[in-house]
Amino acid sequence: MARTIFHADLDAFYASVEQLDNPELRGKPVVVGGPPESRGVVAAASYEAREFGIRSAMPMSQAVRRCTTLVRVPPRFDRYGELSREVMAIFRSLTPLIEPLSLDEAFLDVTNRIDGGWAVEPLARHLKKRVRDDTGLVLSIGAGTNKSIAKVASDMGKPDGLVIVKPGREASFLAPLPARLLWGVGPKAEAKLRSAGLRTIGDVAEADAAVLERLVGSRGVQLGELSRGIDERPVVAEQARKSIGAETTFPQDLPDGPQLRSALHTLSARVAERAQRDGKTPRTVVLKLRYADFRTITRQTTLAAPSNDGQVIANVVGGLLDSIVSPGDEFRLIGVSCTQFVEPEATEDGAIALPLWPAREQSLLL
DNA sequence: TCTGGGGTCCTAGGACCC
């Protein structure tokens, strides 16, 4: 039996929240993001701002040049989180099978609702109306028989969109669209596909599997399937977080010194605090550095004893920094993250113990 | 034009173990 999947996506989310909370911003070109003089980029642009060609991820310095009346607002992630939770709760009132992708979008498997008598279009309109009535935010929905179709459909309808792809119409819906719209096709893959003359999703659908594999490697098979509207991936609620990180870009490049070391401590403390709040204990700690020339490197260490202590993490990444910095190096970004979370194990007396791991690393320390 | 911050997943080589 065919599934019915919604991809639901709040339009220009951060910018819309700012316009919602501050009526003076309504109808104006608004962007959310860091200041142009501190290497900020556009995190979200209102539709008024988009008329000037302003887009997400664009350097703020470029955005303000494109529109002299642009209003820039610094991000308020706590507020976006609040509204996101409200919207996700509305989604959850339709089905427990929701898979959030970010603060502003989610997949919903509403197959049970359709089997229960709802038609797809009224159900989608009902959801859009509830979100609008309860929060003031505008929701776009794409509906189809799988995730990939639903995602592309919601992209097509924005803003305030509702695009439904009927079962059996997947391939013909996708065929004329640019290959870049497929999930997993970014700038690099697009260029490779284009080099073989594949510009539309239909071109990809007709291409030989061996050609796709040569172009994009092992993802070729899946790419071929997605291009023909085939996607069996289930909607998965409750995805466990696999890493926690924090990074910062400096307004000006920084050599090694008290400022850089202080940033490293702050980031370590932030990561540790979030790990503790989530009840996560990492085995692996990662230092990330971006040089003035934008070259980016990472160095990681597996701990003899897993820890989410801020001082431990700071010491480890500090040691990693010692090992790679050379005189004259300047950095524009530094980041700390942790991964490989350990499952707490109960001991005989009922206490929670964290396993020491791996034995090989411990023996090296003896 | 000068490029954020939060993530996920994949690849590939080397160490190590049996």
Next chain:
DNA sequence: TCTGGGGTCCTAGGACCC
């Protein structure tokens, strides 16, 4: 003296997503 094959873990980098 010359030497395999399979499996897992660790590390580093890169593409991609919002």
